[in-house]
Amino acid sequence: MRLGLVIDMDTCVGCHACAVACKQWNTSGTTGALTDYRPYGEDPSGVWFNRVRHYEVGDYPNNKTVNIPMSCMHCQHADCVNVCPTGASYKRPEDGIVLVDQDKCMGCNYCAWACPYGARELDREDGVMKKCTLCVDRIYDEALPPEERQPACVITCPAHARFFGDFDDDNSEVSRLVRERGGVKQMPELGYKPVNTYLPPRITRPIPIDDVRANRVVSSVKDWVNKMVAR
Amino acid sequence: MHPAFSVILFTVISGAGYGLFILLAAFHLAGIGPAMSHGELLAHGVASLGLITLGLVFSTGHLANKKNAWRSFMRFKTSWLSREAVFAVLFYPFAGIYGLGVLLQGAAIGPLPALAGVIAAVLAVITLFSTGMIYGCLKTIRQWNTALTPANYIMLGIATGATLFAAIATVFGNATTLHAGVAMVALVAAAVLKGIYYFWISRVNGPTINTATTFNRATVRLLDTGHTAGTFLTDEFGYDPRKDTIDNVKMGVFLLGFVAPVLVFASILSGAPAGIAWLAAVSSLVGIGMERWLFFAEAKHVVRLYHGAQTCTNSLAEPARGRTTVAPVTDPTDARRWELGDTPGGSGS
Amino acid sequence: MSALPEFENHSEQEIKYTTCYMCACRCGIKVTVQNNKVRYIQGNRHHPINKGVLCAKGNAGIMKQQSPARLHQPMRRKPGTERGAGEFEPISWDEALDMLSTRLQKIRETDPRKLAFFTGRDQMQALTGLWATQFGTYNWAAHGGFCSVNMATGGLYTTGFAFWEFGDPDWDRTKYHMLWGVAEDHASNPIKIGLEKLKRRGGKFVAINPVRTGYQAIADEWVGIKPGTDGLFALSMLHVLLKNDQFDWDFLVRYTNATQLVVQTPGQKGDGLILRDEAGNPLVWELEQEAFVDGTQVDIKPALFGEYTAPDGRPVKTVMTLLAERYLSEEYAPENTAKITGVPADQTERLALEMAHVAFKETIELDIEWTDSWGRKHDKVFGRPVSMHAMRGISAHSNGFQTCRAIHLLQIMLGSVDCPGGHLAKPPYPKHVPPGIKPAKECAPNTPLKSPPLGFPTAPEDLVIDDDGNPLRIDKAFSWDAPISNHGLMHMVVTNAVNGDPYPIDTLIFFMANMSWNSSMNTAEVMDMLRAKDDSGEYKIPFLVVADAFHSETVNFADLVLPDTTYLERYDTISMLDRPISEPAAAADSIRHPILEVDRNVRPWQEVMVELAGRLKFPAFTNDDGSRKFEDYKDFIVNFEKEPGIGFLSGYRGKDGKTHLRGEPNPKQWEAYIENQGFFVHHLAPNQQFYRFANKEYLELAKHAGWVGKTDPITIELYSETQQRFKLAGQGLYDGPQPTKQEHKDRLTQFFDPLPIWHKPLEQTRIDEDEYPFYAVNQRPMFMYHSWDSQNAWLRQICAQNYLYMNRGKAESMGIEDLSWVWMESHNGRVRVQVKLIEGCEPSTVWTWNAIGKQKGAWGLKPEANESNKGFLMNHLISELLPKKGDPVDNITNSDPVTGQAAWYDLKVKITPADPEETSTWPDFDTVKPAPGMSEAPDQLRYAAHKPVHLNRSIRDVLTRGSLDEDR
């Protein structure tokens, strides 16, 4: 299995629901508590696994705004794991999920340096590195109804811009979407082979208008002849 | 990259220590230069081991969870940091045996301690190489991802070690032109290597905000990072010193790190008292400390592209270069359409 | 690898369903609770509103519960201290309620109008309105007047339903969607769900908005319009439709008043009114009979176009003729409107034709048999799959009512009203145009009002004014200032009360409204007004009661603070009598119930209201023997009947809980709702889902359920006679009340019109536009709800400072750099703000997120919080009165002249760079002191409902597994 997310930049409205859902689920989850620094003071900050960033492509008036949520890509070539000296960081062979064993981490930040996607954040209070677990504590929890065995960020997304599934399975929804929509990867040139894949904004279908354009435009009320339409 | 003080201290100090040890071993075991007294040998040995150890202690300074530091030996298989730790530790028994030999036997040590000394020296080189590779292996930081990084680490370690070696020798009145010459050669070589590095990083390229966001055909600008205050990522990677600070420090690196020590040794060679070698040692350490600061400060992690940097060498504040001049694509079947904005004709005023 | 550990101890957890109230969208939530602590809040999959999803705010509910701003106990202003100084002393609930009920008793016995009760972002207007009615004061309204009444009124006076909470696009079928001036809307999750459906289906999404963020980011086409000009843009598209003969002739003839005849006697009484027979039925010209006939009959063939002479000799024209004459005019040609709207002519034309194509060439046909109001059976439903939605980008302008009508007009011309793929009503809507309730006009001691305080005037007779034409309500609603102010004018209450205009009041109650800060116009002056005293040293507003759950800026000004519970701690109803959670194809309502135990000395406002109603012996709350009718709120909800069988909750009625919509009270109704995950849904049969303005089966159901008063078909009013009546009054041609002041006459003649008009937003007509060249508007951030969410430790990390966004090219041409500080100045004041440059913004527009700026010390935040030092409010710049010119208009509200809707987005400003050392916001107000009992804001938070279960990697795995690519 190669589990990961597909994120649709065509429907993501940048609402941050996925980011907060992630925070909510995980602060009491396996990696919690996710510390918040200065929560009510100046420059509030904290540990998050999923952050939504907003960009503009092109110049006014030919500009488009795109929202890009990013969490761990669960890279196939996860250098974050390679560089980890303690073995705290690891990639599960069975499903490709990249995790940190908090009990082994020494908080050296090296994995965060090796991650191109900003997926790892040090919890300064716990002194350990934390990151998206692909909600390993949800997706395999058999006490949850099957439809809820999905990452918190996926089930919450109001624009259904997030999909979770197995990229090794050609018939999975994620594989199909990537195929049909020409899924793209971020910074492929670095060779990390991120699993998470982004769907580019779609091309709009052209709407013909010649069939509703009058040959001779109406210029006065007098141009209309009443039709016998029964009330 | 945010320059962590503890990492700067660690790499500079232990680098010098390893360099010193390498020179000690080379002079002593290969019989280069004048014979060293028992005391001098010990002084070099203690100094190098002391510096290395001090450095390693500093190195844990940046660990957020020190109690797990011991686990850093576990991933020798893949991690240069682990390898560095392993080699650094492995160095000790060999250095220890060699040191014991020197302690007990003086200059004329037996073959076993001598062999240990050779191995320790090799391990010192490997450790320096590993330290360099910790940085050199990161594809995420284009300024580091080069063979020049470990080469620099080794050469700078040897150069600072050589100045120390020469300085300590003066204490025992044993400094020779060879000491000064070796130090000068090492310093010049390190300076050349560093020069090449600086030239190289001025030309690095790699991912851009376009490849990071997947929008490759038009200007991409950050609108909002999605958080008001800084985060771990911006603290760690968002460091953007001013250009003139960089230039001044770079000047300092060359002046204090290389030029001044070389001049000191040159003046020793032309008759100045050998004791001023200490000036060279201190100056080179300070200079290399500045070099180390620059090494971090100039390194630009690719995650910055997500925080608005246009390229992996730009500062975060540098605006996008020019406005996109490509004409809007109005043909709806053109795949570029979504990348350029979708409003045929737009609605500008 | 080894098996996974058990992460969650499910046996310690309990799952409860309730309704979110992190905003007014009212999504269903599934809450996992562990040890009276929330483990996880997620969307309820079965809930009609959100279908399982949850927004950023909803996901941060835990942090609302943790907020240090929560009030802990009732308090009163410390005797001897000044109002607004923030000196409070705790009192008991008994003392608080005694104090309040004694005062209210006195008011009620003497002059009930002296109590003004205004509510903010609440969802219980059915209860607060009933309470005010029973008290006997018409000085009640909710926030609608400053929120989006233009959208409600625009719709209810046209199609009988509206955008906003009364209707939805048919997201499942629409193929073309136009979104006008919406950043987030009340329907936060439904719009996101809907846009995704539309896009995935390959439909086109066009966004009309000066700013391109949020929803507009994913639009297929962005129309970066100049603020306040949408009406003209809509009418210009209408021009294109007419020019190209693209409109739904059948729809207009059958369901609208397009064929009705309008009297054309300019300058005479009766001009512009509909020609009627003696019985008052509108007349039409029958094409076969060639005669005037009663237009309400069916099977007649009325002329859509034509000019005739009425039997009494008066010239008449059909509505459609007037409409075509007006909008065919070159004034509306895209080439001419482009200069004002900024939308290029070819784009305006293309968009209109695209809609025509989708409406008429991609028509939907559904095989649904249905019966029209006249009993005729039809075997198909036709849909024009073009839909629209509009909100505050339209409504927050003083021309918003007319603009909203113009947008509805487009929909009507396309025939896309309550049809498949079009704009659908949500029960209890549609209602007859307009709904038959009239606002109360009389207050008498100890007497309930005869009708609710708010209603729907159709003629000057319905105004709430005295014989001299002066306003009777404290907010001057339903007066000549704003005759059709259906939701009141909450934004005028403080100003009017302090000025004693029309009269002074005694007690002002604010519930859930931050009226000294982000919800008021002219913030600084409002704060002064709240502190203002008369010559005798008495406060001009003698007694201010604030019922709030949190330590807002307004709480600081209260004389009595009644602390509320949070949404997870109380019973509540989202009632069919109010704005329920219905979907187009289903009537639905819902409840909240306590999920967590209350840990402070606070009480739900619902309980307080029922308690006060009992103490004050309101008739509806009192038995004949004088005893209290309802024990508490729960009891009230179960047993109160508005009319036989109709109560606050429509589901699970009847003794056995098996009757729905109408039925006897069910003592176990709460339990039934709780068991059914907190909501009730009644699905409409397919034949009740469309054309509900003339759908027999639907209207019969609606009558049964009490949603409409009669089953007569609802005629869509293309032409608004109500508007004409007020216009005539302005012209002095009306048989009935007429204004005497010139400024009122001018307003009525200029701004009332039976067919939509476009006029410049009022502020712009009273300032020098060259001096203030920028339009300044706000947007709702998707992750923040007004002022509430800066107390939320998670949400404020996303945004703790708002910037002023400016078009990059424009700013650079003025030498303004990204992140520099500038002064933004309006006719009313100035603020210092930090700029961010953006491409996606119409160049003459600047904007910011709404309500991020905070007064120092409020909301449990530390004084150094970014919100108070770098964030800002635009409210300081917006005046509640029109810009001063030294004429009588100076004292008229800065609102839509028709509806009284606060014109927040009419604001125009100038921008000048600040000095380099000026790097904080201005104005800077005093620091609010914490209230007694509030918990101190911690410096670090580590919320967790249980201990984490770590996922350990075995040492063996650490040592043996090599690099990753091989593993795979």
Ligand SMILES: Nc1nc2c(c(=O)[nH]1)N[C@H]1C(S)=C(S)[C@@H](COP(=O)(O)OP(=O)(O)OC[C@H]3O[C@@H](n4cnc5c(=O)[nH]c(N)nc54)[C@H](O)[C@@H]3O)O[C@H]1N2
């Ligand atoms: N997350 C969140 N949701 C909320 C709220 C909240 O505070 N936060 N508040 C709730 C409330 S009370 C309300 S009233 C609704 C309001 O919901 P919205 O209607 O979405 O209100 P605004 O955010 O004011 O959005 C106004 C939009 O109109 C644009 N605009 C401004 N002027 C014009 C104009 O002249 N023409 C056009 N076409 N566009 C214009 C602005 O750029 C902005 O995008 O949201 C509700 N939902």
Ligand SMILES: Nc1nc2c(c(=O)[nH]1)N[C@H]1C(S)=C(S)[C@@H](COP(=O)(O)OP(=O)(O)OC[C@H]3O[C@@H](n4cnc5c(=O)[nH]c(N)nc54)[C@H](O)[C@@H]3O)O[C@H]1N2
């Ligand atoms: N500049 C500018 N100003 C605007 C707008 C704009 O677009 N631009 N928008 C306007 C609009 S549309 C609106 S609706 C208003 C918002 O108007 P308001 O209704 O005033 O909204 P808030 O200020 O967020 O919230 C009011 C109060 O409700 C309290 N509250 C929250 N939850 C509870 C609860 O459970 N119980 C009780 N009792 N109180 C609670 C909060 O603490 C807060 O003090 O703002 C208006 N102001």
Ligand code: SF4
């Ligand atoms: S929840 Fe969905 S729409 Fe919202 S930011 Fe995340 S991915 Fe985008």
Ligand code: SF4
């Ligand atoms: S995204 Fe970063 S943390 Fe995640 S697997 Fe890839 S490199 Fe590792």
Ligand code: SF4
């Ligand atoms: S911070 Fe922890 S997980 Fe990351 S590399 Fe260091 S030890 Fe490994």
Ligand code: SF4
């Ligand atoms: S998969 Fe889970 S942990 Fe990862 S971003 Fe989504 S919610 Fe967060």
Ligand code: SF4
């Ligand atoms: S939109 Fe969000 S905050 Fe509002 S009710 Fe729904 S989940 Fe709650």
Ligand SMILES: [Mo]
């Ligand atoms: Mo609102």
